[in-house]
Amino acid sequence: MTSPSHPLEPGSRLTRVGMRIALLSLVALAAIYYVAIWRTPTEASQGFAQKIFYLHVPAAWNALLVFSVVGIVSALYLWLKDARLDHFAAAAAEVGVVFSAVMLTTGPLWGKPVWGAWWQWDARLTLTLFLFFLYVGYLSLRSALHDPAERARFSAVVAILGLVLVPFVHLSVYLFRTIHPLPVVLKPSAPSLPGSMLEVLLFSLAVHTLLALGFIVARYGLLRNEAARIGDGNG
Amino acid sequence: MREAILAAFAIAGKDLRAELRSRTAIVSAMVFASLILVVFSFSRDPARLAPADLAPSALWITFAFAAMTALNRAFSVEREHAALDALLLAPIPRESIYLGKLLGNLAFVFAIEAVTLPLFAVFFNARIGASLGGLALTSVLATTGFVAVGTVFSAMTVRTRFAELMLPVLLLPFMIPPLIGAVQVTVRLFADRPLSEVVGWLRLLAVYDVVFVTLSLVVFPSVVDE
Numbered sequence: 140m141t142s143p144s145h146p147l148e149p150g151s152r153l154t155r156v157g158m159r160i161a162l163l164s165l166v167a168l169a170a171i172y173y174v175a176i177w178r179t180p181t182e183a184s185q186g187f188a189q190k191i192f193y194l195h196v197p198a199a200w201n202a203l204l205v206f207s208v209v210g211i212v213s214a215l216y217l218w219l220k221d222a223r224l225d226h227f228a229a230a231a232a233e234v235g236v237v238f239s240a241v242m243l244t245t246g247p248l249w250g251k252p253v254w255g256a257w258w259q260w261d262a263r264l265t266l267t268l269f270l271f272f273l274y275v276g277y278l279s280l281r282s283a284l285h286d287p288a289e290r291a292r293f294s295a296v297v298a299i300l301g302l303v304l305v306p307f308v309h310l311s312v313y314l315f316r317t318i319h320p321l322p323v324v325l326k327p328s329a330p331s332l333p334g335s336m337l338e339v340l341l342f343s344l345a346v347h348t349l350l351a352l353g354f355i356v357a358r359y360g361l362l363r364n365e366a367a368r369i370g371d372g373n374g
Numbered sequence: 375m376r377e378a379i380l381a382a383f384a385i386a387g388k389d390l391r392a393e394l395r396s397r398t399a400i401v402s403a404m405v406f407a408s409l410i411l412v413v414f415s416f417s418r419d420p421a422r423l424a425p426a427d428l429a430p431s432a433l434w435i436t437f438a439f440a441a442m443t444a445l446n447r448a449f450s451v452e453r454e455h456a457a458l459d460a461l462l463l464a465p466i467p468r469e470s471i472y473l474g475k476l477l478g479n480l481a482f483v484f485a486i487e488a489v490t491l492p493l494f495a496v497f498f499n500a501r502i503g504a505s506l507g508g509l510a511l512t513s514v515l516a517t518t519g520f521v522a523v524g525t526v527f528s529a530m531t532v533r534t535r536f537a538e539l540m541l542p543v544l545l546l547p548f549m550i551p552p553l554i555g556a557v558q559v560t561v562r563l564f565a566d567r568p569l570s571e572v573v574g575w576l577r578l579l580a581v582y583d584v585v586f587v588t589l590s591l592v593v594f595p596s597v598v599d600e
Contacts, residue, residue: 276540283534304551308550311550311554314578
């Protein structure tokens, strides 16, 4: 995965690559926001508030994607016991928490004008809120443990149990009640979104995913450096 | 297989014997649960909210917090004098240790729930007589799920500096599905609704138990093995 340039800084190159990807994505995002705000049609019933959709949906998509990756990589760690998998899971969990924080702040900003309330105990809101709490817990458990191998095993266990928890939270909260807008893109029939809005959304999704990737690679490189400095063979 | 299960019962028996000899933890946990019920009775506007409206949630939040105190001590007792190392040296599978700890914790939590329930009936003026069977079934199904996960987590959090804080932070998200299900069933039981209305929730609770007990058995060796 890495081509170590210096024995004590095996991740420096990765961090530089990750930072470049992230910077590039940020520039592209500025363009996307410009197009989204001034060049896409305004939605008839929601008005200008709907514009947040181009940020909210990609953030939600990335949070869920990244947390799934953390769960899968953690399962692989327990199997292969390779420290790099643990570092990758930790880097991804941090980025996932950031994206879910964006999703959880942009959601209420839209909810206030459209639903008339900042927060609703709706199925998806609650699910993502608990995912956020779960991974904040995951990160605080990591920071409360000092032995690298122990930290890797324990956090992998939390991530695996968390991955399995997701469908249960979703089902139980869904049965409780739901008012979240239904899917407009990923659904059995064709997307019910006007062409120009759909294009901008899909482009925004792609760039946000690239941004997440850049952040993860950069953090992963830093964690590799840290581990090399304290001589963490880990496993 | 038979030996593994016998070993699990031996570990659960050891925990319960130790508990019954000192009785400190179980008595404090029961007093703690009763106090939560009292606090709940006062944390409402008596002119607007009848005790019965608050009853199901008060009952389940009390059970959840009481279970948390029980789980916090599950592995801390094994940490003293490195008792866990001795347990790990015993020629039994890791799964037996987990199962034994789970059974011991469940017995502890069920005991607290059994004592809290009559008190709850008195404080909240709830008619639990008619729905006692349903309540017992719901308690067993809901409690087993989160105690299964809590047993794994308590084995991890005893190794951290803030164990008493870390366990609830990790465990509360896992308590959400069982608590939502249990409260929904309890609301309907108290309202004398037919059993067919709660079967779906009970099934969800049962699936949760099966999934998380199995998964915990699989991951527990990774927690205790260096």
